[in-house]
Amino acid sequence: MATYKKADARAWARENLVGCSAVTIPSFSADLKRLNERGIRHDIEHTVGLGYSATLLCSELAISPQENAQLTAWARESGKNLILFFHAAFGTLAENIEAVKLAENAGADIVLLSYPPQFWPTNEQEIYDYTKAFCDATDLAVMLFPIPLWGFERVHPAGMSLELVRRLLADCPNIAAIKSEQGFPLPAGICEMYYHFRDQVVISCPIEGDAIPLMSLMKLQFSGTSNTAWMSDYYPKAFELARTGRFEEAMELYWKVNPARGANGAAAQSYAGGTGVLNRTMWKYQDWLAGFNGGPLRAPAMRVPDRFMKSLRQGLVASGLPVTSDPDSAFMIGRHPC
Numbered sequence: 001m002a003t004y005k006k007a008d009a010r011a012w013a014r015e016n017l018v019g020c021s022a023v024t025i026p027s028f029s030a031d032l033k034r035l036n037e038r039g040i041r042h043d044i045e046h047t048v049g050l051g052y053s054a055t056l057l058c059s060e061l062a063i064s065p066q067e068n069a070q071l072t073a074w075a076r077e078s079g080k081n082l083i084l085f086f087h088a089a090f091g092t093l094a095e096n097i098e099a100v101k102l103a104e105n106a107g108a109d110i111v112l113l114s115y116p117p118q119f120w121p122t123n124e125q126e127i128y129d130y131t132k133a134f135c136d137a138t139d140l141a142v143m144l145f146p147i148p149l150w151g152f153e154r155v156h157p158a159g160m161s162l163e164l165v166r167r168l169l170a171d172c173p174n175i176a177a178i179k180s181e182q183g184f185p186l187p188a189g190i191c192e193m194y195y196h197f198r199d200q201v202v203i204s205c206p207i208e209g210d211a212i213p214l215m216s217l218m219k220l221q222f223s224g225t226s227n228t229a230w231m232s233d234y235y236p237k238a239f240e241l242a243r244t245g246r247f248e249e250a251m252e253l254y255w256k257v258n259p260a261r262g263a264n265g266a267a268a269q270s271y272a273g274g275t276g277v278l279n280r281t282m283w284k285y286q287d288w289l290a291g292f293n294g295g296p297l298r299a300p301a302m303r304v305p306d307r308f309m310k311s312l313r314q315g316l317v318a319s320g321l322p323v324t325s326d327p328d329s330a331f332m333i334g335r336h337p338c
Contacts, residue, residue, distance in 0.1 A: 042335065198218075232321055
């Protein structure tokens with residue numbers, strides 16, 4: 001259960017959402033019939049060890065609400081002080097509400113609100129109704145997530161307009177943060193949300209390559225959720241330096257890891273160009289390079305072309321970041337197979 005009351009969600013977020021959030025993609029048994037407890041606990045402990053203050057328990061794959069609750073319970077036990085994001089990425093509004101109630105009881109702290117592929121709004125009222133219905137159904141703080149992945153640009157060029165966000169903040173008091181990616185890959189969304197709402201809710205820039213430079217102009221306290229743990233402890237360190245006024249030191253680290261950043265950007269183009277689906281297998285491979293469990297994912301799961309495996313590994317090497325010496329063939333086995 002949450003450690004705060006629903007009415008206090010924004011105050012809780014302002015106090016506690018500090019630092020960076022990783023993404024934890026669950027591990028499975030070799031036959032894919034059950035969750036891999038040892039692999040999951042390993043990943044949560046490794047996330048804490050790298051200095052992350054939060055992680056998203058990714059559900060945007062073949063996992064049931066009940067399995068997601070078990071994942072949350074293990075993560076709560078292994079990361080006692082880690083802020084746990086419930087990922088509202090199930091197939092329907094009803095299933096997301098069912099899953100969030102289970103996750104609340106298992107120890108989730110906050111929600112990242114996604115929208116199902118089958119949700120096809122044609123006006124802002126439908127987006128508002130879905131969002132408010134979910135927020136009303138949970139006692140947890142909610143992070144609003146405007147991004148082109150949802151296809152809401154058919155309704156407004158920004159996906160979620162300024163007016164819609166303002167209305168949701170007025171009517172949903174447990175919306176406590178905004179993961180601002182309207183217009184991605186441009187920074188327009190983070191700039192607009194920060195300009196208008198930084199005094200109401202926590203504004204997160206999840207894009208590592210943007211967040212550090214923007215912190216020369218913006219007072220950002222939190223970044224996430226995003227695919228950054230594959231660069232080990234670089235991002236928590238750089239973000240904390242920038243957050244505490246040591247911007248030049250943060251930028252020294254920023255440029256040092258630019259080869260890894262470039263490799264990640266090139267690999268992401270293989271799936272980001274209009275599919276609307278993130279390659280979670282690639283994210284899990286990237287984390288495996290940095291010491292996380294790895295292992296197989298349930299179908300349907302995207303593949304990782306060998307050329308991207310090579311370039312992602314080399315990007316870490318060129319950046320001087322930790323990278324496993326294990327062959328890529330060991331990725332699908334995982335460090336803690338069961």
